Amino acid sequence: MSTTMTTARLLPGGPVAEMILAEVADGVARLRAAGVTPALATVLVGDDEASAGYIRIKQRQAAELGFDSPHVRLPASASQADLHAVLADFNADPGVHGVLVQHPIPGGLDYDRALQVLDPDSDVDGMHPVNMGRLALGLPAPLPCTPAGIEALLAFHGVPVSGREVVVLGRGATLGRPLALLLAQKRPTANAAVTVVHTGVADWPRYTRRAEILVAAAGVPGIVRPEHVRPGAVVVGGGVRYEGRRLLPDVDPSCDRVAGAITPRVGGVGPVTVAMLFRNALRAARSAAGLAGQP
Numbered sequence: 001m002s003t004t005m006t007t008a009r010l011l012p013g014g015p016v017a018e019m020i021l022a023e024v025a026d027g028v029a030r031l032r033a034a035g036v037t038p039a040l041a042t043v044l045v046g047d048d049e050a051s052a053g054y055i056r057i058k059q060r061q062a063a064e065l066g067f068d069s070p071h072v073r074l075p076a077s078a079s080q081a082d083l084h085a086v087l088a089d090f091n092a093d094p095g096v097h098g099v100l101v102q103h104p105i106p107g108g109l110d111y112d113r114a115l116q117v118l119d120p121d122s123d124v125d126g127m128h129p130v131n132m133g134r135l136a137l138g139l140p141a142p143l144p145c146t147p148a149g150i151e152a153l154l155a156f157h158g159v160p161v162s163g164r165e166v167v168v169l170g171r172g173a174t175l176g177r178p179l180a181l182l183l184a185q186k187r188p189t190a191n192a193a194v195t196v197v198h199t200g201v202a203d204w205p206r207y208t209r210r211a212e213i214l215v216a217a218a219g220v221p222g223i224v225r226p227e228h229v230r231p232g233a234v235v236v237g238g239g240v241r242y243e244g245r246r247l248l249p250d251v252d253p254s255c256d257r258v259a260g261a262i263t264p265r266v267g268g269v270g271p272v273t274v275a276m277l278f279r280n281a282l283r284a285a286r287s288a289a290g291l292a293g294q295p
């Protein structure tokens with residue numbers, strides 16, 4: 001009879017996010033004491049209730065951390081030019097340091113084109129092409145939030161990454177590709193041998209089965225099963241799909257039995273991703289105030 005007992009150590013994201021947010025709150029207080037009020041602007045387009053809810057949560061959190069958070073809500077009928085005009089206004093406002101466009105945006109609009117209008121230094125998602133280029137070159141930049149969150153999560157829980165074999169399932173622009181760049185960088189919390197697999201690698205389990213750290217970044221519910229995991233490996237669930245409000249992770253729960261450590265289905269990578277957004281906003285404000293590099 002097979003056992004369903006969980007043996008893996010859990011790697012929750014909540015404590016990591018709390019630590020990062022405490023550092024951000026401290027940094028914001030220092031900036032305010034120096035006469036700078038950091039501001040994270042938010043933009044919401046359309047009437048999607050879930051997106052409106054996410055923006056409200058981020059605005060509340062921004063206020064708690066001490067950020068000003070100017071907000072613009074555009075109607076679903078807004079044109080691409082309307083959205084660009086809002087972003088251009090924020091670019092031109094010296095009092096705004098970070099800008100967040102809640103995505104997805106309504107179908108007729110192009111998020112990637114809008115992103116290119118944004119000042120790369122205000123891009124708190126770290127997704128602007130200039131910031132992706134900086135990441136590839138190892139230059140200082142706002143880092144993409146989920147990949148940076150995964151590096152922070154592993155470091156917080158004392159999971160060694162340097163010199164180890166990391167396999168990332170998925171090469172998407174949000175997660176897999178930037179994560180591979182990040183974890184291959186020369187830094188004690190990275191410095192890994194990274195392999196990226198995708199639909200072009202038919203026998204991808206051949207790679208995942210040898211991974212010491214396996215990151216699921218596909219957005220295909222349940223795609224990672226115990227037979228894809230090396231016994232004792234660290235498994236990070238980054239990919240998720242939402243069906244309504246239901247969250248469907250890439251990592252099947254039965255992987256708990258094979259992994260040595262694993263992120264929980266809920267409260268894993270997600271909270272750290274949000275914390276990284278605020279860290280990027282603080283860095284943008286510090287840099288605009290000429291205080292980059294300060295603790």
Ligand SMILES: NC(=O)c1ccc[n+]([C@@H]2O[C@H](COP(=O)([O-])OP(=O)(O)OC[C@H]3O[C@@H](n4cnc5c(N)ncnc54)[C@H](OP(=O)(O)O)[C@@H]3O)[C@@H](O)[C@H]2O)c1
Binds near residue numbers: 170173199218238
């Ligand atoms: N937890 C969080 O806070 C958070 C934040 C951001 C994103 N995410 C999640 O991260 C996931 C990835 O997002 P993304 O935008 O980076 O990627 P994406 O553009 O959705 O691409 C998915 C990747 O997975 C690969 N893939 C899909 N099905 C596969 C299969 N059956 N076998 C092998 N590879 C497969 C695709 O391969 P091909 O390239 O060959 O098509 C592609 O590279 C999404 O689920 C997203 O929701 C989570």
